[in-house]
Amino acid sequence: MLGSLRSWFRRRRIPALRALTQADAPAVAALHADGFHRGWSVAEIEALLADRVVFGLGAGHGRFATVLDGFVLSRVAAGEAEILTIAVSRRARGQGIGRLLIEGHLGQLATAGVRDVFLEVDEANAPARALYAREAFAEVGRRKAYYARPDGSRGTALILRRALG
Ligand SMILES: CC(C)(COP(=O)(O)OP(=O)(O)OC[C@H]1O[C@@H](n2cnc3c(N)ncnc32)[C@H](O)[C@@H]1OP(=O)(O)O)[C@@H](O)C(=O)NCCC(=O)NCCS
Numbered sequence: 001m002l003g004s005l006r007s008w009f010r011r012r013r014i015p016a017l018r019a020l021t022q023a024d025a026p027a028v029a030a031l032h033a034d035g036f037h038r039g040w041s042v043a044e045i046e047a048l049l050a051d052r053v054v055f056g057l058g059a060g061h062g063r064f065a066t067v068l069d070g071f072v073l074s075r076v077a078a079g080e081a082e083i084l085t086i087a088v089s090r091r092a093r094g095q096g097i098g099r100l101l102i103e104g105h106l107g108q109l110a111t112a113g114v115r116d117v118f119l120e121v122d123e124a125n126a127p128a129r130a131l132y133a134r135e136a137f138a139e140v141g142r143r144k145a146y147y148a149r150p151d152g153s154r155g156t157a158l159i160l161r162r163a164l165g
Contacts, residue, residue, distance in 0.1 A: 015097055016065040017104040020056035020073075022049045027068045028058075035087030037150045048073060048084070055081070055112065057105045059088075059097050070097045072105045074117070081109045083119035086128075098131045106135070110164045117162045122147050122155040129158075137162045 020028065025046040033039035048054045058071045070088035074081040083105075088097045109117060119137070121128050137160035146157035 015059040015061050015069050015092075015100065017100065018058055018060060018065045020049055020058045020071060022046050024056075024058060024068060024071070025049060028056075028071050028073075031068060031071055031087045031089055032085060034090055036085075038148075040085075051075075053077060054084075055105070055108055057101060057108055059101050059104075070101055072101045074105065074109060076109065076112060076114055079113060079115045081114045081117045083117060093127070098127075099134060102131065102135050106162070106164060115164055117164060119160050120146070120157040121160060123158050124155055132160050132162075135162065 025042045028045045028049075029040055029042045032045070049056055053076050054073060055076060056071060056073045058065065058068045060066060060068045068089075069092040070086070072086040073084045075084055086098065086101060088101070106117065117137075118140075119132070120143070121132060123129070123142075139158050140161045141159035143157040143159065145154035147155035149155055
């Protein structure tokens with residue numbers, strides 16, 4: 001019974017959440033490069049995953065959720081967290097994985113004693129803004145000409161906050 005349920009989930013490719021380890025660094029770097037025009041190296045990701053104030057969560061499929069469909073990383077200090085990055089693989093977007101990741105991650109951060117979560121998002125990034133609005137993040141500031149876009153233009157960063165608890 002349990003076995004057939006597991007294979008049903010595997011067939012449907014419903015992702016499961018799991019903590020990230022340093023061994024995930026190459027897959028996380030690939031997902032990051034798929035989502036942002038300026039990528040992070042495997043070594044940079046490895047260093048983040050080794051840092052005890054950095055919290056990471058992955059959404060994956062397959063046995064033990066080994067194959068990552070998306071991830072989120074935050075840095076925590078003095079009861080506040082900053083979401084450093086979140087990305088879902090292009091082929092898996094629009095299926096609720098971003099929400100699953102954010103909701104799981106907010107739970108993870110609340111358990112670690114975080115009271116406020118902050119992040120920055122390009123005001124032109126409609127999918128990300130929709131995701132954060134859905135998860136009750138609210139604008140608390142703006143940084144003009146903050147992002148360098150591939151076409152040479154500069155984008156405004158919105159600073160969003162979500163209180164926990
Ligand atoms: C932003 C991102 C993580 C969203 O992941 P996702 O798995 O596609 O998101 P979900 O399927 O969970 O959708 C979450 C919400 O955003 C909305 N949304 C998703 N894609 C959208 C799009 N292209 N346009 C408008 N809204 C969109 C969904 O409708 C959903 O809202 P709903 O529940 O009210 O319907 C994904 O698009 C991504 O990896 N983008 C590249 C990296 C990036 O920009 N990261 C954010 C940096 S701040």
